[in-house]
Every structure is written in structure tokens, then in C-alpha cells.
Amino acid sequence: MALSLDAHLQAIWQKLTHAVSTRSPFTLMQLASVTGNAQPKLRTIVLRDFSPAPASLLFTTDARSAKVQEMRANPHVSLLGWDAENSLQLRLEGEACRVDERELRHAIWQTLRPSAQQLFHSPYSPGTILDAPEAACAGHASASLTDPPENFALIRIIVKRIELLDVSADPHQRCEFLLQAHGWAGRWLAH
Numbered sequence: 398m399a400l401s402l403d404a405h406l407q408a409i410w411q412k413l414t415h416a417v418s419t420r421s422p423f424t425l426m427q428l429a430s431v432t433g434n435a436q437p438k439l440r441t442i443v444l445r446d447f448s449p450a451p452a453s454l455l456f457t458t459d460a461r462s463a464k465v466q467e468m469r470a471n472p473h474v475s476l477l478g479w480d481a482e483n484s485l486q487l488r489l490e491g492e493a494c495r496v497d498e499r500e501l502r503h504a505i506w507q508t509l510r511p512s513a514q515q516l517f518h519s520p521y522s523p524g525t526i527l528d529a530p531e532a533a534c535a536g537h538a539s540a541s542l543t544d545p546p547e548n549f550a551l552i553r554i555i556v557k558r559i560e561l562l563d564v565s566a567d568p569h570q571r572c573e574f575l576l577q578a579h580g581w582a583g584r585w586l587a588h
């Protein structure tokens with residue numbers, strides 16, 4: 398049965414809320430940024446938190462990584478997810494900014510596994526050329542893992558546009574939601 402625009406939007410909020418608490422299709426998303434020489438760059442990230450009002454997502458990253466420099470210079474980003482079980486493609490567009498709220502940084506840091514926390518103590522910036530993969534493990538500082546180190550960056554994406562493509566439906570359904578002063582305005586699109 399075809400869903401209404403509003404039902405699609407509510408389903409998107411539900412799926413994103415679910416994605417940050419349980420491994421589900423949108424827990425991992427592809428994040429695109431734009432490099433300094435206007436080239437698109439994609440990578441996988443883990444959604445760590447989601448809030449529907451205002452719509453925003455959080456992910457963690459190493460402050461030394463290329464994406465942090467890219468998003469500082471050009472905050473426009475796009476995220477893409479694919480829910481294979483329900484045949485849904487979700488595209489989110491918005492602006493990224495670094496979050497320095499102490500309590501939130503601590504709270505998210507505490508949810509990381511020790512092995513993930515350890516990565517932020519590496520003396521090697523992400524993308525450093527190594528002689529061999531094992532070299533990345535050498536020289537890790539045995540710093541306290543209680544507090545987030547400087548390299549631990551929290552990035553918030555304020556979502557401004559959402560696009561859903563449902564290829565389980567016949568005919569396929571494609572719609573977009575644009576953030577306006579009074580809320581989200583949805584409309585159907587040709588696919």
C-alpha cells in the first residue's frame with residue numbers, strides 16, 4: 398500500500414532513531430564531502446545519535462582526518478543509506494559542524510569500545526603512509542581512556558533536505574522533504 402508523504406517522513410524518523418540504538422540498515426551511512434579542489438569524497442561512518450527536531454545526526458571522527466578539514470572549508474555534506482530489506486534508499490543533505498559540548502563529547506566517548514577509543518591515541522594521523530599495516534599499532538600512547546582526547550571529534554550534521562526512494566512499491570515512490578521556517582515540506586518526485 399502506498400504511504401502518504403507524512404507517513405514516509407515519520408518512518409524516516411523512526412528508522413534513524415532505531416539506527417543509533419541497534420545495528421540496522423542506516424547505522425552505517427556513506428558520507429560525502431567536497432575536497433579543497435572541488436572533488437567529491439565518500440566514506441562510511443557510524444551514526445551515533447539522531448534528533449528529529451531540529452533534524453540532526455552525530456558521528457565521531459579523528460580531528461586529524463581529511464574529512465574534518467574538508468568540512469571546515471565547505472560544510473555542505475550528503476549522506477546515503479540503503480535499506481536492502483525494505484528496498485529504500487535514503488539521501489540526507491545538510492551542513493556539518495564540530496561539536497565542542499563537553500558533556501556530550503564525554504557521553505558519546507563512553508559508548509565507544511576500548512579498541513575504538515585507542516585509535517584516537519595513535520601518533521599517526523589518518524592517511525599517514527606506513528611501511529606495513531602493523532606499523533599503525535606501534536607507538537600508541539597508553540593514555541587514560543576515561544576522557545576523550547583532543548583527536549576525538551564529534552561532528553553534527555544539521556539536515557536540510559531528505560530524499561527517499563522506495564523501490565519496493567509499484568510504481569516506485571520518490572519524494573523529498575525540504576526544511577522550511579514552519580517545518581518540513583514534502584513533495585513527490587518523478588523517479
Ligand SMILES: Cc1cc2nc3c(=O)[nH]c(=O)nc-3n(C[C@H](O)[C@H](O)[C@H](O)COP(=O)(O)O)c2cc1C
Pocket residue numbers: 425438439440441442443444456457458459462463464465523524
Ligand atoms: C564499517 C565502517 C565504519 C566506519 N565508521 C567511521 C566513523 O564513524 N568515523 C570515521 O571517521 N571513520 C569511519 N570509518 C572509516 C572511514 O570510512 C574512512 O576510511 C576514514 O575515516 C578516513 O576518511 P577520510 O580520509 O575521508 O577522512 C568507518 C569505516 C568502515 C568500513
